[in-house]
Structures are given as structure tokens and as C-alpha cells.
Amino acid sequence: MAQAIAESEWDICAHGWRWIEHYKLDPETETDHIAKAHASILASTGKAPQGWYCRYAPSERTRELVAGHGGYLYDSDAYNDDLPYWTEVAGKAHLVMPYTMVNNDAKFLAGDVFSSKDFSDFLIDGFEVLAAEADRVPRMMSIGLHSRIIGHPGRVAALVRFLDHLKDRDDVWICRREDIARHWMAEQPFRAGA
Known part of the structure; x- marks a missing residue:
């Protein structure tokens, strides 16, 4: 599967490092899992994921941690709109691509x-x-x-x-x-x- 993804133009979105609820994680563990998800996909496919979308539900700090990671172009942890929109996270521009x-x-x-x-x-x-x-x-x-x-x-x-x-x-x-x-x-x- 990883080879097929590596050879494709498929969109890769990080969905988590493990199948767990991010809203139950402490800040340090969540930060670590966001980084590990990115690194794991990059190592497996040779392509970095451009987006982030939590399984289940994000924590109140997920967006800030994803934006702070620096390797994600956007997050999709939102169901509140039909079009992309900008928000500020820790004083920096961050793009939200709503999901449905x-x-x-x-x-x-x-x-x-x-x-x-x-x-x-x-x-x-x-x-x-x-x-x-x-x-x-x-x-x-x-x-x-x-x-x-x-x-x-x-x-x-x-x-x-x-x-x-x-x-x-x-x-x-x-x-x-x-x-x-x-x-x-x-x-x-x-x-x-x-």
C-alpha cells in the first residue's frame, strides 16, 4: 500500500499515529503523536502528509499543535463551513479545510x-x-x-x-x-x- 501511495498522486492526510482519541491525550503525548504521524507517513511513502484530520475528535489544543509542527499545510478538524478559511493560531496564519x-x-x-x-x-x-x-x-x-x-x-x-x-x-x-x-x-x- 505504501509503495502504491508513493507512486501515485494521491492526497495524503495524517489521521493520527495510532487509532486513539486525541482529546484524551496530555499535551506532550499529543504533540509527540502528531509528529510521529507525520514522520511515519513520510518514512513509509516518501511523501509528507499535507493535511491533518483527527480520528474521533480533536482536543482543544490540536489545531495549535498541528500548526506548531510546521509540516502540515492545513487541518480538517472542522465541520463548520463548506469552504476553506483562515484562522490565526499562536499569532500565525493557519488554513482550515472543513471536512464533512x-x-x-x-x-x-x-x-x-x-x-x-x-x-x-x-x-x-x-x-x-x-x-x-x-x-x-x-x-x-x-x-x-x-x-x-x-x-x-x-x-x-x-x-x-x-x-x-x-x-x-x-x-x-x-x-x-x-x-x-x-x-x-x-x-x-x-x-x-x-
Whole structure:
């Protein structure tokens, strides 16, 4: 898996060093785990993760520790918006790339959807609404995918149908979160107090 990631252009987001709750960690251990997650992914794949997103929930200091690490471009420990936004952390600009569980293949595990058709229809409907709104305001659609979930033939068919729906459109940018973050930084640079 690490070799496949190393040879790909996949987006790598650190999800934690171990499968634990960050909000239960003391500051020193959490700092250590954030650094170890970064180092482990870099050592395994040859690519540093650009984003951070806690499993479960972050602690009240996770964002500050991630920003202080210096190796992460953004964090996604937020469900409070549909577009990236800037915040100040310890007096420095920090980009937040909000995440959503709405368009996430975890719906298969939660029982929200059973068939790939249900999931692809849900994604297509969501996309069409956002595309219509994008005539007036910027829109971003995040789709959370996990190899252990979407990677089954009967489930990946949903992703194939969704991508087929988009393939002939010239008003769509299919990209990684890292690409969105870099675009946002270039087009919407941080402004103190804004």
C-alpha cells in the first residue's frame, strides 16, 4: 500500500499515529503523536502528509499543535463551513479545510446507504445542487473515501458512476484537498483581522 501511495498522486492526510482519541491525550503525548504521524507517513511513502484530520475528535489544543509542527499545510478538524478559511493560531496564519461526513463512504458502514446506486445518486444530487449555486458563490464538494470501504467492487461502482457523471463537464475541477488548499492560499491569501 505504501509503495502504491508513493507512486501515485494521491492526497495524503495524517489521521493520527495510532487509532486513539486525541482529546484524551496530555499535551506532550499529543504533540509527540502528531509528529510521529507525520514522520511515519513520510518514512513509509516518501511523501509528507499535507493535511491533518483527527480520528474521533480533536482536543482543544490540536489545531495549535498541528500548526506548531510546521509540516502540515492545513487541518480538517472542522465541520463548520463548506469552504476553506483562515484562522490565526499562536499569532500565525493557519488554513482550515472543513471536512464533512455527508459525502463519505462511511455511509455504507452506518447503514445510511446499502447499494452503490444509492450512494452515487446521493453524490450526483449533491453535486448538481452545488453546481447550480456555483453560478453565484464558490462551492467545494468533499467526498471522503477509504480503501477498506469504497474498495469493494459493489461499492466502487458508485464512485465510477459519479465520475462518469462529471467527465464531460468543463465547469468542474476534480482535485486533491492539497490542491484546493494551495489554490485558496494563492487566491484568498490570509488577511489579519479579516
